Amino acid sequence: xxxxxxxxxxxxxxxxxxxxxxxxxxxxxxxxxxxxxxxxxxxxxxxxxxxxxxxxxxxxxxxxxxxxxxxxxxxxxxxxxxxxxxxxxxxxxxxxxxxxxxxxxxxxxxxxxxxxxxxxxxxxxxxxxxxxxxxxxxxxxxxxxxxxxxxxxxxxxxxxxxxxxxxxxxxxxxxxxxxxxxxxxxxxxxxxxxxxxxxxxxxxxxxxxxxxxxxxxxxxxxxxxxxxxxxxxxxxxxxxxxxxxxxxxxxxxxxxxxxxxxxxxxxxxxxxxxxxxxxxxxxxxxxxxxx
Amino acid sequence: xxxxxxxxxxxxxxxxxxxxxxxxxxxxxxxxxxxxxxxxxxxxxxxxxxxxxxxxxxxxxxxxxxxxxxxxxxxxxxxxxxxxxxxxxxxxxxxxxxxxxxxxxxxxxxxxxxxxxxxxxxxxxxxxxxxxxxxxxxxxxxxxxxxxxxxxxxxxxxxxxxxxxxxxxxxxxxxxxxxxxxxxxxxxxxxxxxxxxxxxxxxxxxxxxxxxxxxxxxxxxxxxxxxxxxxxxxxxxxxxxxxxxxxxxxxxxxxxxxxxxxxxxxxxxxxxxxxxxxxxxxxxxxxxxxxxxxxxxxxxxxxxxxxxxxxxxxxxxxxxxxxxxxxxxxxxxxxxxxxxxxxxxxxxxxxxxxxxxxxxxxxxxxxxxxxxxxxxxxxxxxxxxxxxxxxxxxxxxxxxxxxxxxxxxxxxxxxxxxxxxxxxxxxxxxxxxxxxxxxxxxxxxxxxxxxxxxxxxxxxxxxx
Numbered sequence: 001x002x003x004x005x006x007x008x009x010x011x012x013x014x015x016x017x018x019x020x021x022x023x024x025x026x027x028x029x030x031x032x033x034x035x036x037x038x039x040x041x042x043x044x045x046x047x048x049x050x051x052x053x054x055x056x057x058x059x060x061x062x063x064x065x066x067x068x069x070x071x072x073x074x075x076x077x078x079x080x081x082x083x084x085x086x087x088x089x090x091x092x093x094x095x096x097x098x099x100x101x102x103x104x105x106x107x108x109x110x111x112x113x114x115x116x117x118x119x120x121x122x123x124x125x126x127x128x129x130x131x132x133x134x135x136x137x138x139x140x141x142x143x144x145x146x147x148x149x150x151x152x153x154x155x156x157x158x159x160x161x162x163x164x165x166x167x168x169x170x171x172x173x174x175x176x177x178x179x180x181x182x183x184x185x186x187x188x189x190x191x192x193x194x195x196x197x198x199x200x201x202x203x204x205x206x207x208x209x210x211x212x213x214x215x216x217x218x219x220x221x222x223x224x225x226x227x228x229x230x231x232x233x234x235x236x237x238x239x240x241x242x243x244x245x246x247x248x249x250x251x252x253x254x255x256x257x258x259x260x261x262x263x264x265x266x267x268x269x270x271x272x273x274x275x276x277x278x279x280x281x282x283x284x285x286x287x288x289x290x291x
Numbered sequence: 292x293x294x295x296x297x298x299x300x301x302x303x304x305x306x307x308x309x310x311x312x313x314x315x316x317x318x319x320x321x322x323x324x325x326x327x328x329x330x331x332x333x334x335x336x337x338x339x340x341x342x343x344x345x346x347x348x349x350x351x352x353x354x355x356x357x358x359x360x361x362x363x364x365x366x367x368x369x370x371x372x373x374x375x376x377x378x379x380x381x382x383x384x385x386x387x388x389x390x391x392x393x394x395x396x397x398x399x400x401x402x403x404x405x406x407x408x409x410x411x412x413x414x415x416x417x418x419x420x421x422x423x424x425x426x427x428x429x430x431x432x433x434x435x436x437x438x439x440x441x442x443x444x445x446x447x448x449x450x451x452x453x454x455x456x457x458x459x460x461x462x463x464x465x466x467x468x469x470x471x472x473x474x475x476x477x478x479x480x481x482x483x484x485x486x487x488x489x490x491x492x493x494x495x496x497x498x499x500x501x502x503x504x505x506x507x508x509x510x511x512x513x514x515x516x517x518x519x520x521x522x523x524x525x526x527x528x529x530x531x532x533x534x535x536x537x538x539x540x541x542x543x544x545x546x547x548x549x550x551x552x553x554x555x556x557x558x559x560x561x562x563x564x565x566x567x568x569x570x571x572x573x574x575x576x577x578x579x580x581x582x583x584x585x586x587x588x589x590x591x592x593x594x595x596x597x598x599x600x601x602x603x604x605x606x607x608x609x610x611x612x613x614x615x616x617x618x619x620x621x622x623x624x625x626x627x628x629x630x631x632x633x634x635x636x637x638x639x640x641x642x643x644x645x646x647x648x649x650x651x652x653x654x655x656x657x658x659x660x661x662x663x664x665x666x667x668x669x670x671x672x673x674x675x676x677x678x679x680x681x682x683x684x685x686x687x688x689x690x691x692x693x694x695x696x697x698x699x700x701x702x703x704x705x706x707x708x709x710x711x712x713x714x715x716x717x718x719x720x721x722x723x724x725x726x727x728x729x730x731x732x733x734x735x736x737x738x739x740x741x742x743x744x745x746x747x748x749x750x751x752x753x754x755x
Contacts, residue, residue, distance in 0.1 A: 038749060040413045042392040122575060123567025146509060146570035146725070232510045232570065237725070238718050253385070255710050256413035257749070 034262035041258040053263030062235075063264060066244035069152055070221050073159070073243075074275065078216035080160050082209060085167035089175060090197055092168075099172055102165035110162070114229035117158045121145050121230075146232050148240040155226055155241055163219065167212050174205035203285070210283045217279050221272050224249065244268050327643040335370075337429040338648045343373040346646040347398040349388065351405040352380035354596060355463060355633065355667035360402065362662050363654040366432075370653075374646060385409045392419055397638035399647035402462075404633045411459060411634060412708055416751035420458040421637040426648040427457060432656040439655060444693065446700045447672045450631050454753055460651060461631030462663070464670040466592045466610065466689050467517040468627065473607035473684065475583055483611040485624060487522065487554045490614050494563040497586045503565035505558050506585040508573035512721035513713070515555065518589045519720060521613040521628045523551035524701045528621025536704045536755050538745040543738040550616055552723060552730035559726045569725050581606065595685030596668045609688035612696070626699035627692050631672050708753050715740030 035053055039046035057063050092098040105113060120127045121144040129141045144154045178201060186196050202209070224245030228234050235242040235250075244264065252261035329339040346367075350360040357380035364376040379398075381387055385407045391397045392409070397419070403409050414420055427440035427448065440448060444464055451459030471483060479500055484490040494504035508514040524532050527547030534542040542548065558564050565585050568576060580588040581602050588594075595608055602608065612627045635654065637647035653659060660676035663669070670677065670689055677690055693700075706713045719736045722728045728736070744750055 040417060041389060042409065042413055042419055043417045044393055044395060118572070121570070122572075123570040124565075124575075124579070143509075143567050143570035146567075148727070232721065233512070233717065236512075236718060237569070237721050238727075250714070253407070254410070254714070256410035260749075 031262045031265050034259050035266045036263075037259040038257075039259040039262070040256050041252065046259060049259070053260045054267065056260065057263065057267060060247075062239060062242060062247050062250075063244065065239045065242040066247045069241065070223065070243050072152065073156055073220040073223060074217060076156055077159050077163075077220040078213055080156075081164050081167055081216055082212050084160065084164050085171055085212070086202075086209075088164070088168045089171035090201065093172070093175065099165075099169055102168045104165065105162040106166045108162075110225040111229060113158060113162050114226045117154075117161075118145070118230050121154055145230060145241075146237050148237050151231060151237060151241045155223065155230060158226055158230070159219070159223065163216065167216075170208050170212065171205060174208040175201060178204045206283075206285050210280070210285075213279045213283050214276050217275050218272055221268065221275065327646065329645045334430070334435065336649075338425060338645045338652065340371055340374070340645045340649045341643075342371050344643045344646055345375045345377060346400070346643050346650060347377045347379070348400045348650060349379045349381060349384065349398045350402040351384050351408070351633070352382060353405045354593070355663070355669060356380075357402075358666050359462075359659055359663040360654065362659045363650060363656075366653040366656065366659060367650055371649075376650075383407045392638065395640040397641055399637065399641040399643045400650050401636050401638060402633055403636055408634075410710070412453075412710075412751065412753075414636070415453045415458055419639055421639050421641065421644055421647070423451075423457045423460060423637065423648070423651070426460075426651055429648075429652060432652055433658075439652060442655065442673055444629075444631075444672045444674055444700075445698055446629060446702055447631050449755075450702060451634070452755075458636065460635045460655070462633035462635060462654065462672060463667070464592075464629060464631050464672045464693070466612075466627050466629045466670075466692055467521060467589070468592075468610040468612050468692065469518060469587050469589055469614075470580070470594055470608055470610050470685075471587055472583065473609050474605050475586070481586075484614050486615045486618070491557060491561065491563070494558070494561065494586075498563070502583075503585045504563040505587045506565040506568045506571070506576045506579055507589055507724065508571065508576045509569035509721070509724070510572045512717040512724070514573065514589055515724055516716055516720050517591070517628065518613050519551050519555045520703055522554050522616040523548045524628065524703075525613065525620045525622045525626055526550055526616040529701060530621075532701050532703055533755055535741075536708065536753075538705075538709075538741050538752070540742070540745075541738065543741055544734040547616070549730055549734050552733050554616060555720075556723055556726070556730050556733075559724050564724065569721065581608075592670065592685070592689040595683060607684045609684055610692060611688075612692055622699050622701070625692070625695035625697070626701065627696045628702060629693070629696070629700045630702040704753070704755060709741075709744045709750065711747075711750070712737075712740050712744045 034046070036048055036050060037046035038049050038052075088098070088102060108116075123129060123141075123143040123146070126144075128144060132138065132140045142150060145151050182200060182204075183196060186200050191199065222245055223243045227241050227243050227246050228249070231241040233239075233241075235246050245268070248261050248264040248268070251264060252258050327341050327344040330336070330341040332339040348360060348364060350357040357378075360380070361378055364378050368374060368376060382405060384401065384403055384405060388397060388401060388403075389409060392414070403411065403414075427438065429439055431437045431439045431442045433442070443460075447461060447464070448457055450461055451457055453459075469483075476482065479497075481493060481497070484493050497504040520535075523535075524547075527545060531542070531545060531547050534545070535548075565579065571579070577588060577590070577594065577598055578601055579585055581598055583603075583606075590610075592610060594610070595602075598608070612625055615624050635651055637644055637651070641647050655673055657673060657676055660671035660673035661680065663671045664677045664680060664682075664686075668683065668686060670686065670693070677686075682690060716737050719728065719733050719740075723730065723733045745752075
């Protein structure tokens, strides 16, 4: 009978595994192979070019601009989202209405978020400039997405806005599993709300926070969809919002250099992997066992 | 019904998966297969179409629709009733056809247009396209004494010529100019300026009347490049256009190009551009113009069709050709930048190359072209196709501009040939129009990008 069960399992898995192999694993492997060629997207026999594509990355100003901007996003976005989400989760303990509201952006697709925020930022009839004018702050009005010094921050604000809700819900759920008696005991011992939050809540929900760091770190290395739809150029003005994913897309589909774009993909793959591992290491803490 | 057990179904799936796994490599080449040989040629059948071979036609079904290609198919079928025309009107031409080009089993005719089309320069350098010379030298469908090449507007063949070989034929003629509302100008007593100095003077007057003189589609800076490089071409003549396309050293810093950059820069310096334009999408900028808030907007001849739904009645938009840059321009005043779009190709590895060429002969006939002008509201590249048609104000002004220009029609190739250079130019022009760089810095930056392309051995170079 046991034998039959394994046969059944294998039979049930073969279709999804094959699909996964053909549509997920094989493109990955091919990208690694193409990264060492000069494939132009239509040629049947690309030439092998060794590590040329990878050494070119280091003097490609567009790729370096993307690297720089993704780096800044990596520093800002995860930290901002986690701090905001923790604050909102702690501040709205027990009131579910707010969580539902915070979660709304999560229900919209990235494309819709990008289009909506483009309307918010648009200079002459946009919500943001309109609000500033209504408050009498006319001198603060800007062409938000057309200012090289502001554009990336505007994109990051949208990233933060759109992801904070998910982490509020995640952290709230974790906080609810913190036993009340521990909190009460701490309060009786004279700990203020800040101390309780820092010394009790955070350590007890740290695993959720760690997951947040990694997911947000990976998201900060992307940003393609928002930048592609929202920004001037896209990627502008003057490459101030260029991200690596956009550079890859342009290199492949506009410049017709699929081999070089694959090399970018491989570089981004290893970069993301290293960042994820690094974040896991840095955020590692003793696990608190709740008896 | 076949008796299909679960096990045999699974085995079948596994076998299919294994074979696709092997064949799905992105670069697996195909074989030549069963190519249709060229039949005997005659006056009636100059391209040697075999009377019963199948013909697969893939058309980009975008803003222009695909009725004109269906018409061409029926026209061909009238002559060769046994040819089975397989017409496909699709979007995302690149995604659909890229694997077929890689596998060397492409369709017989492709309209490689629209967002996500295949990069033409790449197809050319990979040798994937048929030389269209035999089609161009064949007698035209309407008048056997006239070759196909003599029925096309000036510049069309050159537009699709790569290193001396005509490989692409574009169907729709696009002109670039500066658009304004005839009724608005009549109301204020303004006339479209003939020189750039007059333009700047008129702009001051427009400002006094409480309107913004210019806006542009700032989110996509290439829109402002069009008047810029048009001004340069007028001042510097065909030689300048060629030297730009041939990546000649210092071409972007030549006096004509610098003066053109200075001219556009002046719009920004003198406050002639509507504030915020640099952050507007093409729709936002064009709608502001259609609402009468702005006098001028640079755009190609598709503007009228694009704005159809929001243009108020009596707006009467017309396209003016870009004014002369100096008093001593090398090209006369009516000279205009024009190019053609809707790129038709016959893939080199198509099964039925003669059939594909014959399809194009029908496509470029008077009857089909007329239908295109009527249905798609755009100018086909076939000369005389719009004669006698009553045209809308915009399309009429475009047709007039073509006539006024005569042989003085110019177009730049670098946008198709060298996408990285276009990207650098767009970035620089965006900065120029916001006064963050001056014309000298603009020229320096673009020249640097041109030099980088010239030096990059991985980019295939072309000459004209």
